[in-house]
Amino acid sequence: MKSCKHYVLIILLGFWMLISGCEDVEVMTGVPENVKKIRITMVAKSADNPVFLSALAGAEAAATNISDKYSKIDIEIDWRTPKEENPSVQAERIVNAVNDGTDAIMVACSSESILTQAIDHAVNKGVPVMTFDSDAPKSKRFAFYGSDDQKIGETVMDELAKLIGNKGQIAILAGNKEAPNLKKRVAGVKKAASKYPDIDIIDVFIILKMQMLLLTWC
Template sequence: MRFVSRMRLGFVAAVVVGAGAPWLWAQPGAGGPPRKITIGLVAKSQSNPVFQAAYAGARDAARELGPKFGVEVAIDWQTPPDEDAQKQAEAIEQLARAGAQGIAVSCSDANTVTPAIDKAVELGSLVMCFDSDAPRSKRMCYYGTDDEVCGRKVMAELAQAMDRKGTIAILAGNQTAPNLQKRVAAVKDELKKHPQMTLLPDGVFYHAETPEQSVEAVNAAQSTHPQIAGWAMVGGWPLFTKNALRWRPGEVKVVAVDALPAQLSYLESGHVHALYAQDCYGWGFKSVEILLGKIVKNQPPHNERMIDDLTKVTQANAAEFRRKWDQWLK
């Protein structure tokens, strides 16, 4: 993907707008340097393109919003190479102890990261969640998808594509991720509205959230259970790589979450019926904007839970949506 090559994917990476180290404090003053603000970004994994998009959004927000707020912004990318909630927890506390004024987190496991979030708040950092929430923590707010709505939309669209009959399977990602658990539950609940459709017994397939692991999960299941006529993918993981779906276009119906550039090719080829785009780029951009507003101007978020509306992407508007990515990531 175009933006991957633009990113430094080391476990510790900082993007600084301007010169100077992020933890050298300076208050704004007449003729003096701007105050330096460090915002930590702790996503689920570096290997997942949706979080690479979030990182791009955070970097752009630092560049664009820093001057507007009269500060110099550094994004400290402390995301594990692969999903690991314990490493996330360690990164959150390390960021707080290093003096990060703000931290944005997508939780791999809310139970594991909640104590670290609470500790970071005690140490003086503002913490918010994006994509995957920790609602019982002391985090300030959440920005992202309404996961119940997401699951219902995916299943309703799949039912329409399958003429409301046939056997389906669910591709579900990380079994401990709270956002994915809610989506799976919503898919199952929506499925009850369609009496001629059934979920394959043991038909929820969990896997590490990498393209390779998800491709293996889908194709192994399809080969073993050829009666699967449709897939409800509550994440877009296998579609982040080429030649993932080993069947003829339209032979098996697929509705998936996210609409990154690599995924759009599956719409265009007819392998995927529809995608529901989350605001992956906005997870980073909006998180930085919200945190800066509170840190610099003491502006609280409008709501504790801020929901980004899903965008339905089909063959009809795939080219238009691809142009949006070109604008976001130019």
């Protein structure tokens, strides 16, 4: 959870520098005049995911810290994350945020192809976009901040292999099959698994498929 808050702070600093450009920024010494309101729209994957709730808390804390530290800046976080993961809803909310006059957007992409169009639309309208957690590398976003997801998958497989003595049957439990970061993690597991000839991957179970399997067992 701490890492989520940390990278959101970095994202906000990046947006602040991009939007502020070369304007002089003064450290707060008294009551500011002519405060510039900056609205940053945040579109994570799902509003009920603790990871993204932590990211929201980090974004709001960072916005407050920056606003308190510098005069002429007041940052507002505009939370437009769908309740359940849905890339089409994410894309719609990005378009709506642009129409509502947001200054910048940060998004965790549930689908690279669907979100690329929405991101490019925002950038073409003059709104900078940064991705976090899950990227759309072919879009016009100016930066991505996240982990090396394939390396994570490889590390998980290597650690699991140690626990089962480098042999046995395993299953991969993944989330949204369209999410770019989760695709890379699954690919990382499979790549590392190729080093262990006595380990057999039964299947890759996505969330909905796994829920149905559990219901069948029960």
